[in-house]
Amino acid sequence: MGFFKIIKKDSRTLARTGILKTERGTVKTPVFMPVGTKATVKAATVEQLYDLGCRIILGNLYHLYLQPGIEVIEKAGGLHKFMNWDRSILTDSGGFQVFSLSRIRKVLEEGVEFRSIIDGSSHLFTPENVVVMQYRLGSDIAMVLDECIPFTDDYKYTKEAAERTLRWAGLSIKARKKIRSGRMRLFGIVQGGFIKDIRKFSALAVSEMDFDGIAIGGLSVGEDRAQTMEILEYTIDFIDKARPAYFMGLGDPIGIIDSVSLGVDMFDCVMPTRISRTGSAFTSSGKINIKNKKYTMDFNPLDGECDCYTCKNYSRSYIKHLYKTKEILSAILLTVHNLYFIVKLLEKAGDAIEKNNFFDFRKEFKSKYNDKNEKS
Amino acid sequence: MGFFKIIKKDSRTLARTGILKTERGTVKTPVFMPVGTKATVKAATVEQLYDLGCRIILGNLYHLYLQPGIEVIEKAGGLHKFMNWDRSILTDSGGFQVFSLSRIRKVLEEGVEFRSIIDGSSHLFTPENVVVMQYRLGSDIAMVLDECIPFTDDYKYTKEAAERTLRWAGLSIKARKKIRSGRMRLFGIVQGGFIKDIRKFSALAVSEMDFDGIAIGGLSVGEDRAQTMEILEYTIDFIDKARPAYFMGLGDPIGIIDSVSLGVDMFDCVMPTRISRTGSAFTSSGKINIKNKKYTMDFNPLDGECDCYTCKNYSRSYIKHLYKTKEILSAILLTVHNLYFIVKLLEKAGDAIEKNNFFDFRKEFKSKYNDKNEKS
Numbered sequence: 001m002g003f004f005k006i007i008k009k010d011s012r013t014l015a016r017t018g019i020l021k022t023e024r025g026t027v028k029t030p031v032f033m034p035v036g037t038k039a040t041v042k043a044a045t046v047e048q049l050y051d052l053g054c055r056i057i058l059g060n061l062y063h064l065y066l067q068p069g070i071e072v073i074e075k076a077g078g079l080h081k082f083m084n085w086d087r088s089i090l091t092d093s094g095g096f097q098v099f100s101l102s103r104i105r106k107v108l109e110e111g112v113e114f115r116s117i118i119d120g121s122s123h124l125f126t127p128e129n130v131v132v133m134q135y136r137l138g139s140d141i142a143m144v145l146d147e148c149i150p151f152t153d154d155y156k157y158t159k160e161a162a163e164r165t166l167r168w169a170g171l172s173i174k175a176r177k178k179i180r181s182g183r184m185r186l187f188g189i190v191q192g193g194f195i196k197d198i199r200k201f202s203a204l205a206v207s208e209m210d211f212d213g214i215a216i217g218g219l220s221v222g223e224d225r226a227q228t229m230e231i232l233e234y235t236i237d238f239i240d241k242a243r244p245a246y247f248m249g250l251g252d253p254i255g256i257i258d259s260v261s262l263g264v265d266m267f268d269c270v271m272p273t274r275i276s277r278t279g280s281a282f283t284s285s286g287k288i289n290i291k292n293k294k295y296t297m298d299f300n301p302l303d304g305e306c307d308c309y310t311c312k313n314y315s316r317s318y319i320k321h322l323y324k325t326k327e328i329l330s331a332i333l334l335t336v337h338n339l340y341f342i343v344k345l346l347e348k349a350g351d352a353i354e355k356n357n358f359f360d361f362r363k364e365f366k367s368k369y370n371d372k373n374e375k376s
Numbered sequence: 377m378g379f380f381k382i383i384k385k386d387s388r389t390l391a392r393t394g395i396l397k398t399e400r401g402t403v404k405t406p407v408f409m410p411v412g413t414k415a416t417v418k419a420a421t422v423e424q425l426y427d428l429g430c431r432i433i434l435g436n437l438y439h440l441y442l443q444p445g446i447e448v449i450e451k452a453g454g455l456h457k458f459m460n461w462d463r464s465i466l467t468d469s470g471g472f473q474v475f476s477l478s479r480i481r482k483v484l485e486e487g488v489e490f491r492s493i494i495d496g497s498s499h500l501f502t503p504e505n506v507v508v509m510q511y512r513l514g515s516d517i518a519m520v521l522d523e524c525i526p527f528t529d530d531y532k533y534t535k536e537a538a539e540r541t542l543r544w545a546g547l548s549i550k551a552r553k554k555i556r557s558g559r560m561r562l563f564g565i566v567q568g569g570f571i572k573d574i575r576k577f578s579a580l581a582v583s584e585m586d587f588d589g590i591a592i593g594g595l596s597v598g599e600d601r602a603q604t605m606e607i608l609e610y611t612i613d614f615i616d617k618a619r620p621a622y623f624m625g626l627g628d629p630i631g632i633i634d635s636v637s638l639g640v641d642m643f644d645c646v647m648p649t650r651i652s653r654t655g656s657a658f659t660s661s662g663k664i665n666i667k668n669k670k671y672t673m674d675f676n677p678l679d680g681e682c683d684c685y686t687c688k689n690y691s692r693s694y695i696k697h698l699y700k701t702k703e704i705l706s707a708i709l710l711t712v713h714n715l716y717f718i719v720k721l722l723e724k725a726g727d728a729i730e731k732n733n734f735f736d737f738r739k740e741f742k743s744k745y746n747d748k749n750e751k752s
Contacts, residue, residue: 039697043704068672068697076675076693084689296444299452313460317452321415321444328419328704 003185003212004244012359014236014263017350020056020244022088022140023183024080027055029244029265030353032256032346033090034339035273038063039073039083042273043331044339046085052308052340053347055087058268061134062094062101065123066116070133078138090268091139093130095189096217096248099148107147107164127168128175135181142181143215144172146189151222158193162202165191173210185212187246193218194227196234203238213266214239215246220269225255233262253282253345253369257362260349272342276334279323282341286370290334295320308340379561379588380620388735390612390639393726396432396620398464398516399559400456403431405620405641406729408632408722409466410715411649414439415449415459418649419707420715422461428684428716429723431463434644437510438470438477441499442492446509454514466644467515469506471565472593472624475524483523483540503547504554511557518557519591520548522565527598534569538578541567549586561588563622569594570603572610579614589642590615591622596631596645605634612638629658629721629745633738636725648718652710655699658717662746666710671696684716 007017020027034041034049037060041049049057059079064070076082079089098105098114105114111126127145134142145168147161169188176186188211192199206214216235219228232247239245244265250256251269259267272282279290283303288295290302301311302319310319310333322330345365352361383393396403410417410425413436417425425433435455440446452458455465474481474490481490487502503521510518521544523537545564552562564587568575582590592611595604608623615621620641626632627645635643648658655666659679664671666678677687678695686695686709698706721741728737 038701038703039694040703040705045705045708063701067701068693072673072693072697075673076691082691082694082697084694297448297451315452315458317444317448318415318458318460321448321458325414325439325443327414327416328707329416329421331704332421332708 004242006242008354010353010358011356013261013362015260015349015353015358016263016265017353018244018265020088022056022185024086024088024140025055027088028347028350030260030346030349031056031266032342033058033266033268034343035060035268035270036083036085036089037270038067039079041335041339043276043328043335044273046083048309048332048336049085049339050087052336052343054339054343056140057085057087057089059089059091059137059139060094060097061091061130061137062097064137065094065133066118070136074136080138088140089138090141091134091137091143092248093134093143093145094125095130095143095146096148098125109164109167111145111168112147127171131172131175131181131186132179135179135184139184141185141187141213143187144169144189144211146191146217148191148218148221149193152193153195155195155198158195159198162191162193162198165189166202166205169206169209169211187211187213187215189215189217189248190235190239191218192235194223194231196231199231199235200238203235207238207240211243213244213246215248216264217248219247220249220255228255229258229262232259232264236262236264251342252371253342254366254371256342256345257349257365260346261358261362267346272338273335276338277331279330279334280338281319281334282338285368286372290316290320290323290330292320302334302337303341306337306341308337310334310337310340380618382618384730386729386734387732389637389738391636391725391729391734392639392641393729394620394641396464398432398561400462400464400516401431403464404723404726406636406722406725407432407642408648408718409434409642409644410719411436411644411646412459412461412465413646414443415455417711417715419652419704419711420649422459424685424708424712425461425715426463428712428719430715430719432516433461433463433465435465435467435513435515436470436473437467437506437513438473440513441470441509442494446512450512456514464516465514466517467510467513467519468624469510469519469521470501471506471519471522472524474501485540485543487521487544488523503544504551507548507551507557507562508555511555511560515560517561517563517589519563520545520565520587522567522593524567524594524597525569528569529571531571531574534571535574538567538569538574541565542578542581545582545585545587563587563589563591565591565593565624566611566615567594568611570599570607572607575607575611576614579611583614583616583619587619589620589622591624592640593624595623596625601631604631605638608635608640609638612640627718628747629718630742630747632718632721633725633741636722637734637738643722648714649711652714653707655706655710656714657710658714661744662748666692666696666699666706668696678710678713679717682713682717684713686710686713686716
């Protein structure tokens with residue numbers, strides 16, 4: 001097979017299952033990819049990730065470029081060896097981080113100039129050098145450099161950014177050919193903000209290019225959920241269906257299940273790991289926060305329906321105690337649980353699609369899951 | 377067998393091997409017991425502790441009493457179940473913490489009154505109630521309440537404190553009988569500061585009481601190493617040799633090996649876990665600090681002679697990167713390594729004693745290990 005193969009299409013929605021094949025193995029889609037920004041998925045060991053069935057994680061060029069530097073990782077034998085992860089890694093180009101983290105930056109036609117958040121030094125990311133650097137990291141799936149804009153209704157700004165992103169996309173493809181990065185896959189990114197005709201134009205143009213997958217960027221940037229889904233639904237319609245569709249930066253369970261319905265295959269988000277460090281846990285009835293007084297004497301697992309390591313061995317009472325006493329183990333146990341929850345949610349969605357009952361699965365999940373069940 | 381059995385005595389030193397038998401299993405001595413103050417060994421999972429061969433850990437009554445409270449742990453089914461640890465637990469009475477952590481405290485004949493470090497509330501620990509509370513926690517080995525004094529040469533103060541500790545020891549034994557805490561073992565604590573005749577008096581008196589083991593307290597409180605060893609050597613001579621001897625609060629490798637030579641069977645200290653959170657690692661040639669610039673491109677393991685999970689899978693370069701970027705995984709990997717180092721050091725010492733070459737083992741270890749090899 002090639003890189004991506006669709007296995008089964010749902011009959012009542014646009015959901016589908018598929019298989020991604022990288023040099024490091026196969027990944028069933030739909031899939032949630034835990035974020036390992038700085039060469040570690042925060043608070044988890046690789047064995048804990050393997051145990052919960054994770055087959056692909058993210059790395060981030062922006063952070064790794066600044067610290068420890070590409071040269072260190074290259075000399076270590078690549079990112080996989082450096083961090084002791086032998087399954088697939090998708091690396092983000094750092095476009096999003098340049099725009100969200102570096103307060104001082106300048107968009108040029110040839111790329112984006114920015115100051116390091118660590119020491120203030122000046123750097124230039126270009127469509128070409130981010131491809132080369134991801135290749136040097138040993139990435140299985142690289143992302144193009146894109147111009148990420150904040151939530152806005154400014155037509156001219158949105159259009160210029162989307163057009164520049166497309167010109168950069170073309171340069172990225174040339175850069176890949178030039179270095180003969182044979183095994184590394186490269187995904188394009190559709191931009192266009194919240195303006196439909198720019199989204200359409202961007203989706204069609206990216207679909208015409210020689211990318212292995214197509215990402216939808218620029219969503220989940222502060223808009224409300226209805227807008228996200230409206231733009232997603234509109235945009236995905238113009239994307240080549242034969243390639244994997246990747247929604248960048250979406251982590252909430254309801255949003256993910258709705259996106260699967262629209263044909264999205266891949267997801268990533270820092271949210272499941274981030275909330276683990278602030279005491280929150282997904283459960284089948286919605287998110288809870290373990291700080292809540294009512295958990296002091298609650299000897300039930302975080303989620304009674306969950307089979308994760310944490311839920312099989314620890315109580316809410318214990319995790320609350322760990323969190324209150326600022327013990328590192330609270331972040332570890334919550335991370336294992338929250339990643340299990342979200343990775344398995346996508347696996348279950350895939351199973352439902354294959355049994356052709358995804359429509360009912362989605363309905364049942366959404367009727368039970370409600371983040372407003374608990375104010376934290 | 378009873379609780380403690382001596383297996384082998386070294387011919388050239390006072391070192392010996394033995395077996396402790398608790399309700400939860402057997403523990404070979406000499407042994408290092410990782411400290412799990414607040415119902416977790418900081419930054420480690422129980423599986424990581426099992427994997428490195430740890431068979432006994434410490435809990436601390438003082439901290440657990442304040443948070444989450446004895447009642448919570450009792451209702452959870454005891455400390456073992458609460459924290460999912462099924463091997464042995466020794467609990468400290470909290471005497472040391474009352475004196476070192478609570479700035480406001482008052483020693484009374486009936487016990488010690490102190491203010492909580494959490495909310496300032498007032499509490500009383502008595503010789504009787506600390507035994508009862510350790511029993512309620514489900515401790516395998518409980519410690520008596522002792523009066524811990526700072527490093528001082530004040531004879532009168534030292535003597536009064538040691539005498540009160542002895543009176544409390546008598547009350548502890550009565551308390552244990554009263555609650556019929558059959559399976560729980562109870563250790564007495566020898567005090568007496570740095571004044572030999574008080575140490576002697578205390579050691580002889582504790583040895584006459586019905587304790588399952590005898591701890592040496594009040595050392596490693598700021599004195600230099602020569603003084604520690606001088607008082608230890610002097611004191612241990614007056615302790616009943618048939619029972620396990622426990623040096624409270626010693627964690628440095630050289631000190632431990634020298635103490636084993638004097639007949640100490642059990643050790644605990646927060647040091648190996650604490651230094652793991654500040655970037656330090658034991659190695660066979662001495663402690664190193666991973667922050668050091670020279671490790672940026674060092675792709676060797678922390679210790680080339682170490683077989684721990686961390687050394688088998690990760691480089692100094694990677695751990696340095698994790699530490700610099702404040703990733704939780706740095707504490708996890710260093711904790712696994714440092715605990716492995718110290719737990720195995722005691723295992724190796726035991727093996728050497730059984731092969732009757734402990735004298736050479738000690739010599740070789742001390743000739744290689746030097747904490748001054750690296751300034752950090």
